Amino acid sequence: MSPKSDIAALYAQHQDILQQRTAEALQRGGFEHLVVPSGTLHYQVFDDRDYPYAVNPQFKAWVPLTRNPGSWLVATPGQRPKMIYLQPFDYWHAVPEAPNGYWTEHFDIVVIRTPEEAQQHLPRDPARCAILGEPQGTLGAFAPNNPPAVIAYLEYQRAYKTAYEVAMMREASRIGARAHRAAERAFRAGASEFGIHLVYCQAALQDANDLPYNNIVALNEHGAVLHYTDRDRLPPKDSRSFLIDAGASFHGYACDITRTYARDAAGEFQALVDAVDGAQQAMCAQVRAGFDYRQLHLDAHLALARILNDFRLINVSAEVAVETGVSGAFFPHGIGHGIGLQVHDVAGFAQSDRGGTIPKPPGHPYLRLTRTLEAGMAVTIEPGLYFIDMLLEELKDKGLGPSVNWERVAAFKPFGGIRIEDDVVCTDGDPLNLTREQFAALG
Template sequence: MSADHSSRLYAAHLDTVRARADAALARGGFDHLVVPSGTLHYQVFDDRDYPYAVNPHFKAWLPLTNTPGSWLVYTPGERPKLIFLQPHDYWHVVPEAPNGDWVEHFDIQIIRNADDAKQHLPRNAARCAILGEAQSALGQYGAFAPNNPQAVLDYLHYHRAFKTPYELAMMREATRVAVRGHRAAERAFRAGASEFGIHLAYCQAARQDANDLPYNNIVCLNEHGAVLHYTDRDRRPPAQSRSFLIDAGGSHRGYAADITRTYAAAGHDEFQSMIDAVDAAQLRMCDQVRDGTDYKQIHLDAHLALAGILRDFGVITVSPEAAVATGVSSAFFPHGIGHGIGLQVHDVAGFAASDAGGTIAKPDGHPYLRLTRVLAPGMVVTIEPGIYFIDMLLDELNAKGQGDSVNWDAVARFKPYGGIRIEDDVVCTERAPENLTRDGFAG
């Protein structure tokens, strides 16, 4: 993408962000939008800080992700203002002064001390919608403390689901970062590396470390694939690597990619066949990401499809319909089909009924679904079906008297592989969906 094209996309994006802010402020009855970038959190009884995470409302305006102590101020009809903290500091690397084509759209004030921001903020904090965490407050008695007015948040969060062309471009770049890491991780697995070694190979290829990546890498060999958020990472390889599940992403200018792949070691043909079946079903689910589709229905359809795979491989003894109706399918697929993604891996307002608030309920019996909205052009969602062999959930089936629905000999064959998850990031368009992840691997 040329610099000129990127500049035009950003300018148009900023127009959209300003228009949304205008409407949100009018909805809440405020004159100014004030957004702190966030501050460092220090560990209790220590002088070590936790990894800094920028306020997503801040990076919605600016491609800045490592600027603690800075502020964004916007007043309708005026140029947005960036109050940029560039401290005098010889203990740490001082952030570079703002630069790039985006700076022409802002009035920029550089400060050297965090408290100096007060003189550049609107005089009357009561007329400001201040979005952020409590510890970003400046001054005594909560002056310029985040108030997070619900009407403003409801409006901004709801509309953030609809990505601008600039945001989609950033997410394509984040996907390229993640794909580099995934390819290196598969090579490391095939070479017999440990989980920790695979993780290091991923970070090296992605050129991002734990503070840069959008979430903590999930790197699982063998039975560890049955732990949905496994992050322990054994330092030594197992005696035999049978399977590999990796859920790992990438970041670009504040936007995230979220990708999961599962691999079988050479010679484990039955498990590879099950992976292939889940992959084919997952592609059909991705094709459901279309304008007007209820995301809840994709989730429910996924249960039926995965139950069909379990029946085909002899893991369950009942029909797919019966497995879904009785909850047997949830023992093998216990999470939601996916979530919104963008500035955050699990993007906000997944249950929002409208930009005025309200909640769209999850389907009964499916407590872990993170998105219940009807899809529309510009929305980006993940599609991540999975099949797992989890002792706790299988034991619960037995305890509920549903053990006859399961072929326990087949479960015993598949348990050493842990599980399967395949995840793509998919854009809803006015026509066929755009699969960011598959396009990234094809590139």
Template sequence: MMAPDLNALYREHLAALSARADAALERGGFDHLVVPAGVLKYQLFDDRDYPFAVNPQFKAWLPVTQAPGSWLVYTPGQKPRLIFLQPHDYWHVVPAAPSGYWVDAFDIDIIRTPAEATALLPTSSARCAVLGDADSAIWPMVPNNPAPVVQYLEYHRAYKTAYEIEMMREATRMGVRAHRAAERAFRAGASEFGIHLAYCQAARQDVVDLPYRNIVALNEHAAVLHYTGLDTLPPKTLRSFLIDAGASYNGYASDITRTYAKEDGPFESLIQAMDRLQRELCNKVTAGTDYRALHLDAHLGIARILREFDLIHVDPEVAVETGVSSAFFPHGLGHGIGLQVHDVAGFAESDSGGTRAKPEGHPYLRLTRDLAPGMVVTIEPGLYFIDMLLEELKDRGLGPSVNWDTVNAFRPYGGIRIEDDVVCTEGAALNLTRTIWEASP
């Protein structure tokens, strides 16, 4: 396959961002968009800094994620300016000078101290939309985060450019490679910590480079939705493995989850049933689909699996209506993804604000918008055996809806989650995760 022309893709991306910024600034009544990359932050009562996390509004414009103290300035009709902090420092690695396919699109100024940015920033802060946190302020350039500007930019960030899709495709390649290494480590009997190390080595990313903390869960730990404990010794009996882990590339994230059984048997069959449902849901990522309806489709599909495997006694429709399905599937179907793992504006009614409500009884859904071409979403149905939620069913008088003997047989396996990153297009859904997974050895 021919390699993509990143120079052409990036210039199209920059044109799209510029058009969005023009509209956002006009709406807010500003002349300039000013975006600090962010600064290093230190632990309380200590001289140790936290890992640097770049401002998403900054990395939307250029693939620079490790340049604290830098600034981006955009003025409609002008070439964007990058004020790049490259300090004289022998204690730490200094950011390399900007290079690559994107640099010709910017006027670039190199500064050696943060204060030098003042002379290069616009002279009137009153005419600037400054997007960042208070710690990034250099007087008089203090972040104001005007709502009309932020709402517009975040709403439209859901629609990915071809360049952004390519960045996410590469992040997915890295994630798939690491997931395969993690499965091999699991099959070899490694501990959660050992599997985590195998993943990081294969991804070629340390913990601070990954888009989120790896969830590496063996056996019952898979019933903890955001389990990050990482036992250093393997369990005496190895039954199941759930891994939710991604990778980062040029500021963009992938987010992938897989579940495995150690041996063939009922739990492996349950995984396969969930995998079939997940694929069906991925294929429904089409233009015009209300993501809330897709979430409810997932509940009905999971309820049918619960009935098929004799985990519940009631009809699937009844399980959804009474909330029985929510005890087994308590989180949302997925979320937007891109510059952030849980991308912004998931509930936005429009680029002027407003909120689209979640379905009643489903408080943890992270996306309520209608899907449209360019959107990238995760599809991650789950089925878990969580003691607290199952006990709540008994407390609500719904205990008879559940076959407790079958539930008890599955409890030691924890649960199942399967997750892909899927692009909504003008036609059929593009499953980034499956496409790359099936093409890789």
């Protein structure tokens, strides 16, 4: 982590950029003020239990506050932004500490004791405000209106990470890499999926409410379930393989990391993992300004199909496998997505900062990003190869059964699948791989 003075300087630059973006967004929407509630607690129906609180991403873009429901941000061009900070009198729950840290000097801060007090500190006329939030964030006349012109501009610009944001993501990656190493050790010691998950959380010092998404911890055949989150409590008799897709958070920013391991370091599955890993690093190197992310996805299909051919898992050329859709049965998801304040960051399909949509390549419905890469963008690169019964059976139904070497597939099915994922920042030169950087620092 950089010294506090460096982070403070980076944050000051970050806030200047947010102010500029806000002024332009409000001008486009015809508003005078940006008003952003942090969000509220939601309660389960017919119960008094609340769901885990999730901060409004538009709020945490401004401040590193992720556990402060009932607070509000007001930004007016030409003025210091205002932070209406809820610090209630409460003996049932832990109360947020007084505002502190590098961000506070940039705000006029008002501390309130009840959510309703916020209204007297908000702009007088709600009609002149762009209010960004969810319906439950209504306070009197201040109901979120989420004007499309304002959101389109702000979300489009969020793809370009400030130096402060990259520093936050680097720290999240440091935490995630450390926890991944602990999880690998637990796997090799014979732990269960549930046990590995607990080891990961302990190493990250984060639990389910802190992590940016639900950990995927999959042993053996479970690696073929893309979003497997059941987590068996007891270990299998034979732990052959381990796929973990797990992230970490820091000041509201996420990392998203996936690794796959084989028990037998000399076996064919490890060789397949190594081949995917090598291809994945070549794909990360394609994260260059001016490169169409859709093409990166299509290139990934060809690279993975070549691996399938090299390992005699298919009976056709890589080119034929891609053209006929055979590669899609082994690699059924997109190559990645934007990342930052949200794991699947916003505006992945945005044609411009005024809206519009860039279509996905035909036949690739699960790609989450279609924009051309530019300096400052942060994306994940996550190719995978899986042995999924349902998708392989569909190949037979389509008359493509002869394209697959079913004997070889049967030999690999007990291992489930492979996915390797890094978080990569596009620059004006070589890409910055935050994930590999942090694993290398661990030695």
